[in-house]
Amino acid sequence: MSNPLLQLKDIRKSYEISGTLYPVLQGIDLQINRGDFIALMGPSGSGKSTLLNIIGCLDTPTSGQYLFDSTDVSRFSSSKLAEIRNRNLGFIFQNFNLIPNLSVLENVLLPGFYLGQENISKAHELLNLLGLDQKLNRRPNELSGGQRQRVAIARSLLNNPDLILADEPTGALDSKTGQEIMNIIVQLNQKDKKTILMVTHDRNIAKMAHRIINLSDGKIT
Numbered sequence: 001m002s003n004p005l006l007q008l009k010d011i012r013k014s015y016e017i018s019g020t021l022y023p024v025l026q027g028i029d030l031q032i033n034r035g036d037f038i039a040l041m042g043p044s045g046s047g048k049s050t051l052l053n054i055i056g057c058l059d060t061p062t063s064g065q066y067l068f069d070s071t072d073v074s075r076f077s078s079s080k081l082a083e084i085r086n087r088n089l090g091f092i093f094q095n096f097n098l099i100p101n102l103s104v105l106e107n108v109l110l111p112g113f114y115l116g117q118e119n120i121s122k123a124h125e126l127l128n129l130l131g132l133d134q135k136l137n138r139r140p141n142e143l144s145g146g147q148r149q150r151v152a153i154a155r156s157l158l159n160n161p162d163l164i165l166a167d168e169p170t171g172a173l174d175s176k177t178g179q180e181i182m183n184i185i186v187q188l189n190q191k192d193k194k195t196i197l198m199v200t201h202d203r204n205i206a207k208m209a210h211r212i213i214n215l216s217d218g219k220i221t
């Protein structure tokens with residue numbers, strides 16, 4: 001039985017630049033079930049990041065309906081979106097998006113501060129699991145790319161999210177390190193039952209997902 005975590009219904013997004021509307025998403029219908037592992041592919045500029053940002057409650061659609069866990073969040077205020085984000089979503093980015101002047105441990109603790117829940121034992125547990133227990137007090141610029149992405153993965157897991165959104169998580173890594181990061185992401189889905197939506201350019205990486213969605217000119221093809 002399908003068990004929808006989220007549903008998009010005719011989602012559209014346009015950007016206005018000096019009075020002209022540029023459509024980016026042109027009617028997206030998508031259901032993501034709990035436990036899914038989906039790869040999102042498509043040419044540069046096709047709207048992948050825009051779609052991920054809407055699903056990630058970082059941006060709102062121009063029109064259409066977005067149901068997250070059966071709640072319509074498409075007209076939520078930015079503070080209510082932030083709450084959904086902090087409670088339910090984890091983010092992994094191509095360029096890691098770590099805070100440079102915070103230590104590894106502090107970076108991982110950050111999502112807990114937004115919820116007002118300091119969770120030091122959970123941060124230690126995640127950093128141990130990801131092989132970073134010797135790096136707790138390092139700054140991000142003292143780490144390799146693969147280590148930085150593992151810090152970002154630990155951070156994404158701190159609040160025990162339902163859904164992990166990854167925007168080209170291996171895009172800044174060499175292929176061997178990228179494969180190591182993918183093994184972690186696959187385990188998050190298989191072992192920890194996390195629902196994952198991952199943008200990638202790389203067909204071999206996309207094949208590790210259960211389902212591949214192709215975006216072209218703002219539509220799913």
Ligand SMILES: Nc1ncnc2c1ncn2[C@@H]1O[C@H](COP(=O)(O)OP(=O)(O)O)[C@@H](O)[C@H]1O
Pocket residue numbers: 015016017024042043044045046047048049050051
């Ligand atoms: N904040 C913005 N303002 C105006 N145009 C934007 C904005 N964000 C994205 N775009 C445009 O929307 C299109 C899709 O961008 P994006 O979602 O980043 O594509 P992708 O991730 O597939 O490369 C591009 O043409 C981009 O220039």
Ligand SMILES: [Mg+2]
Pocket residue numbers: 048049050
């Ligand atoms: Mg993008």
